[in-house]
Amino acid sequence: MKKRFVYLPICLLFAGPAVCQQNTPGTANQNAALAQPATSASQPNPAAPQPKLIEVDSIQVTTTVEPLPLAESDRSVQVILPSDLPIGTDSAVDLLRTDPSLNVQARAGEGVQADLSIRGTTFEQSLILVNGFRVNDPETGHLNLDIPVPLDAITRIDLLHGSGSTFYGSDAIGGAVNLLTGKPAPGLTLIARSGAGNYGSLENHLRAAYSAGPFAEQITGSRDTSDGFIPDRNYSSNALASESWLKTKPGATDILLATSDRPYGANLFYGPYDSWERTKAWLGSIQQQLGSRTAASFGYLRHTDEFVLFADQPAIYENNHITSAYEAALRRADDIGRNTTVAYGLEESGDTIHSNSLGQHARNQGAGYANLSLRSLGRFSVSLGAREEVLSGQGSVFSPSAAAAFTLTKTLRLRASAGHGFRQPTYVDLYYSDPATIGNPNLKPESSWSFEGGADWTPANGRLRFTAVGFRLNQTNVIDYAKLLPLTAGEQWQAVNVPTLDISGAETSLRIRLTATQQLQLSYTAAHSGNVAANVLSEYAFNYAAQNAIFAYTGSFGQLTARTQVNVVQKTTQTAYPLWDISLARNAGRIRPYLRLLNLSNTGYTEIPFVPMQGRTIMGGIELSWSRR
DSSP states (O other): OOOOSSHHHHHHHHTOHHHHTTSSGGGHHHHHTTOOTTOOOOOOOTTSOOOTTTOOTTSOOOOTTOSSOGGGTTSEEEEEOGGGSOTTOOOHHHHHTTOTTEEEEOSSSTTTTOEEEETTOOGGGEEEEETTEEOOOSSOGGGTTOOSSOGGGEEEEEEEESOOHHHHOTTTTSEEEEEEEOOOOSEEEEEEEEEEETTTEEEEEEEEEEEETTEEEEEEEEEEEEOOSSTTOOEEEEEEEEEEEEEOSSSEEEEEEEEEEEEEEEETTTSSSEEEEEEEEEEEEEEEEOSSSEEEEEEEEEEEEEEESSTTOTTTOEEEEEEEEEEEEEEEEEEOSSSEEEEEEEEEEEEEEEETTTEEEEEEEEEEEEEEEEEEETTEEEEEEEEEEEETTSOEEEEEEEEEEEEOSSSEEEEEEEEEEEEOOOHHHHHOBOSSEEOOTTOOOEEEEEEEEEEEEOOTTSSEEEEEEEEEEEEEEEEEEEEESSOOTTOOEEEEEEEEEEEEEEEEEEEEEEETTEEEEEEEEEEEEOOOOTTEEESSTTOSEEEEEEEEEEEEETTEEEEEEEEEEEETTSOOEEEEEEEEEEOSSSEEEEEEEESTTOOOOEEETTEEOOOOEEEEEEEEEEEEO
């Protein structure tokens, strides 16, 4: 899902020389103009013109830790480019809200304890990656968007809808989100941004980058704070990252070091308590090419979670969790003929937890995978993959997948895919216990089969693109927290395996290029889950977005870029509610003022039950940009 570090060798590894000649770093800006947030990937008609702001296929979805380019797999792949949005977008969570198939469940601004689910699944069934490395916390899925890398370092977000376990292993039942960093342009660049708003909100961001010859370095940092819109809902979100790119004799090297620190008031997060929480994360990774077709990678993640039930009386109840995880991979891809690629590799990973409430535990797993990609077989393209993952103490899991597409006409393309997914229980699922919740050490891994079929229609003039997809997810041994009805006094939420749970739905997207610099987006996703047993009360499995619609307009007028988005969400536990955001920013010059208006309709709503979100928010500031080539 990524075109990172010393682009040409990696592109050759996965895409072949014909594509790479069109996608070298010198043409990155031209290629980026062909992509737009949340655009469905498809194979373009070679004879058709490439419409600006619509197609994504000219940008290769590749990385040294990627089993295959997902844009070649005939799957539902969406792409978000932060550079296409006005200056001032402040967190990855804001960007993810541009895709209606993603259900973002936040408890506060700036991504503070935000969860993410895809196509009606639970938040623990979505995999979050940074440059292809897992950042899901093995402690709990509640922290799957606690990302250690600042948004300023992210140049692209790739979204896989539907099962991704063939590519990534555990957790990718609903899909996967890959946040990608990028090598800076040649020369020296300094960008500083500072802003303020209501609720005592302050934001400060910095990016410093240098690139020349075989070496490049980028340092990014961010600090976002707020006094909170109600008592004990203040937060401080801090992140810092350094990334280095080297061209060495064996091949390109990419080294990433990142850390984050997020203390925040947790009033009402876990019940009627003035709680307090603080999370910290450290991420280190290295990716090394070994020739033009082989790559090795290693990543290490450490995460801490300190929770106090009563902020002013920590002695009453406090939890401290420390988790660590590592993963290593060796991958290779070979071209067999002009239109066929075989990608294969081996992976090893493991994680541990040290906790005053969950105890000390460890587990590891190893996997091997292979994928055959056949492109341009007349009107057909086919992708076949398989993964065998061996789990410590729990046997093995086989996850095959298949995808195919057929070009019916020059403007209409049909596609379908199927794949197996699985998820291991988190340590909280297995071992947590408090007066309200109890884990279950006998939980089995979740298992699923994902199916989808759809069509992409792009008229010859390239100004319009329409995508429609129907999907089905059949799950077994779903992990949920439940209570039996009728309720008894003091009854706890119990972690259980639900035998079966099916989800059906559809997603559509219409994009219209009004002019060369203006685009309109109309997107809609609906999901429906089978009913829970009549005598069971579910805590998480049925808190999904049953309907999510987005209307968005983006346009540039001289040096001004404007965007407005109206998001209407209807969750299974709520009535529909609207969220209206507006962003304005100067897009040229060294001094670039910006204005961001969030929840302009001042809607009262909750994304997590019983945890209210803040109302109308106004943020404004200035970005200073300086560069020397």
